[in-house]
Amino acid sequence: MTASERRGVRNGEWSDPSETRAVDPESAVVVDGVRKRFGSGPEAVTAVDDVSFAIERGSVVGLLGPNGAGKTTLIKCILGMVLPDEGAVSIHGHDVSAEPRRAYAHVDAMLEGARNDYWRLTVRENLRYFATISGVDPDSVTARHDRLLDQLDLADKADEPVRKLSRGMKQKVSLASVLATESDVVFLDEPTLGLDVESSLTLRRELRRIVEARDLTVVLSSHDMDVIEDVCDRVIIMSEGRVVADDTVSNLLHRSGTGTYRVTSPDLDREVIDALEARFDVTDVERRDGRTHVEVRVDSDGFYRLVDTLRENRVTIDGVTSVARDLESVFVELTDRTNGTERGGSR
Numbered sequence: 370m371t372a373s374e375r376r377g378v379r380n381g382e383w384s385d386p387s388e389t390r391a392v393d394p395e396s397a398v399v400v401d402g403v404r405k406r407f408g409s410g411p412e413a414v415t416a417v418d419d420v421s422f423a424i425e426r427g428s429v430v431g432l433l434g435p436n437g438a439g440k441t442t443l444i445k446c447i448l449g450m451v452l453p454d455e456g457a458v459s460i461h462g463h464d465v466s467a468e469p470r471r472a473y474a475h476v477d478a479m480l481e482g483a484r485n486d487y488w489r490l491t492v493r494e495n496l497r498y499f500a501t502i503s504g505v506d507p508d509s510v511t512a513r514h515d516r517l518l519d520q521l522d523l524a525d526k527a528d529e530p531v532r533k534l535s536r537g538m539k540q541k542v543s544l545a546s547v548l549a550t551e552s553d554v555v556f557l558d559e560p561t562l563g564l565d566v567e568s569s570l571t572l573r574r575e576l577r578r579i580v581e582a583r584d585l586t587v588v589l590s591s592h593d594m595d596v597i598e599d600v601c602d603r604v605i606i607m608s609e610g611r612v613v614a615d616d617t618v619s620n621l622l623h624r625s626g627t628g629t630y631r632v633t634s635p636d637l638d639r640e641v642i643d644a645l646e647a648r649f650d651v652t653d654v655e656r657r658d659g660r661t662h663v664e665v666r667v668d669s670d671g672f673y674r675l676v677d678t679l680r681e682n683r684v685t686i687d688g689v690t691s692v693a694r695d696l697e698s699v700f701v702e703l704t705d706r707t708n709g710t711e712r713g714g715s716r
């Protein structure tokens with residue numbers, strides 16, 4: 370280990386690791402006040418802005434955010450591929466600046482949906498290769514590799530060179546290569562990118578099964594909300610470099626306060642719809658069977674203001690139902706809000 374490796378970086382200055390805050394060795398990953406700026410002067414971009422969180426061992430955490438939110442930069446800071454300007458990262462209790470070898474000993478990653486698999490080697494040879502370079506005797510994990518190939522529907526391709534496989538299969542080989550090692554913490558960036566629906570479903574199901582069987586910690590970034598909703602225990606949503614939500618999938622879906630309501634009425638004319646649009650976030654208007662159905666997204670006290678507005682306009686209400694939320698609508702709501710485009714009935 371070099372002298373600089375023995376030192377931690379905090380608040381933009383090199384410091385003695387003994388000065389760094391004690392981290393919970395029980396956490397798989399601890400990110401503490403990480404900040405990263407690119408460039409300088411008016412052109413500077415703060416890609417990651419004071420981000421902190423801890424990830425429990427054996428959990429699957431989704432990292433979400435619109436393009437440019439800072440997800441990749443944050444993952445690269447955690448993996449030591451980008452040096453943060455401020456803050457500290459530790460993995461399994463080891464500060465990545467002070468003890469990089471120990472911190473990264475059990476970490477693997479698949480970035481941007483791919484990994485440098487060896488296309489001339491067969492699928493099984495790739496798995497053995499990556500197990501070997503991670504310090505595992507490949508003969509001792511043959512049974513586990515067979516199981517992995519089975520789980521990912523790759524068993525009948527095990528002895529084919531990777532170059533002969535379809536794009537989706539290559540992607541599964543990438544994931545299998547990550548899981549073939551003895552890593553305890555894996556970072557998967559867009560693992561289902563380009564997969565067909567069936568392969569994506571298989572991969573999600575098997576990933577979840579593998580996580581439970583091995584007590585694996587996974588940090589998964591994806592633009593596909595269904596993947597996140599299916600696989601993750603918890604979701605961290607970033608927008609403009611900051612964390613705007615950090616909660617379990619179920620809490621995010623059932624957050625009290627905000628919601629979308631569907632109002633059905635025989636006399637919702639254009640004038641009333643204009644009045645609703647002026648005060649609320651009207652997400653859908655549909656005329657069917659002589660009635661009008663309007664979907665309105667509101668915040669915590671917005672529901673009562675919505676009902677009051679309908680009454681003021683003497684609207685006959687046939688029904689008001691709550692529309693089930695999915696992670697996508699929660700995501701849009703949270704990231705719209707931080708981008709200053711919130712409507713949600715607060716006008």
Ligand SMILES: Nc1ncnc2c1ncn2[C@@H]1O[C@H](COP(=O)(O)OP(=O)(O)OP(=O)(O)O)[C@@H](O)[C@H]1O
Nearest residue numbers: 407408414416434435436437438439440441442443
């Ligand atoms: N090497 C770099 N030099 C300058 N700016 C950068 C660099 N890397 C990232 N950025 C900027 O930092 C911000 C965050 O980018 P980042 O790639 O981390 O976002 P992201 O959430 O991963 O986006 P995406 O979903 O599009 O991959 C963006 O404004 C980006 O342009």
